[in-house]
Amino acid sequence: MIKVLLADDHSIVREGLRRIVEESADMEVVAEAADGRDAIRQVETAAPDVAVVDISMPGFDGLEVITRLKGSHPELPVLILTMHEEAQYIVRAIEAGAMGYLTKQSAPEQLVEAIRKVLKGHRFITDEAAELLALRIARGTHKQTPLDSLSMRELQVLRRLAMGYTNREIASAYGISIKTVDTYRFRLLKKLNLRNNAQLSRFAIQNQLIQT
Secondary structure: OEEEEEEOOOHHHHHHHHHHHHOOOOEEEEEEEOOHHHHHHHHHHHOOOEEEEEOOOOOOOHHHHHHHHHHHOOOOOEEEEEOOOOHHHHHHHHHHOOOEEEEOOOHHHHHHHHHHHHHOOOOEEOHHHHHHHHHHHHOOOOOOOOHHHOOHHHHHHHHHHHOOOOHHHHHHHHOOOHHHHHHHHHHHHHHHOOOOHHHHHHHHHHOOOOOO
């Protein structure tokens, strides 16, 4: 049996994913997690063959989960699941070490196929996502947008600030100091030519970094 971990902070989404996975006779969901920290714990206890991880979760987000799992379980293939089909997300997920990228809209038709593919050591990206990446390269936009100038941690802090998290909450989530979070905030404002958290939030919404 192919053992699958599902990590998403919405129980309804997890229930739907579980049904999709367990319709295949050779697959079973061995663990579920509602946040990033629990996802990492479940990997230790349930030993899944594949992890399906939402990019937007409390605690550690999907990118942080990938980064940490690649350090502790480099052999574990991770599929990122998200509401967004944006080139920025695809690039960051792959850079972090994801083996595949699915939108929640495409999951019902493609989740099982994606699990099988990444388990064999291949990458899985939807046709629509691949087209976005191709257009991005063709237009010469790589490393030229404001988002491209941000490091992985800066992108994570930007999303948290835009969602209304305090510096203390962000520091706790990522295991860094409050002063370091403030430094990241200062860098974000400077790099994006913005003045305050309200403008950071507006920028994040306009670039589909957070759900509204």
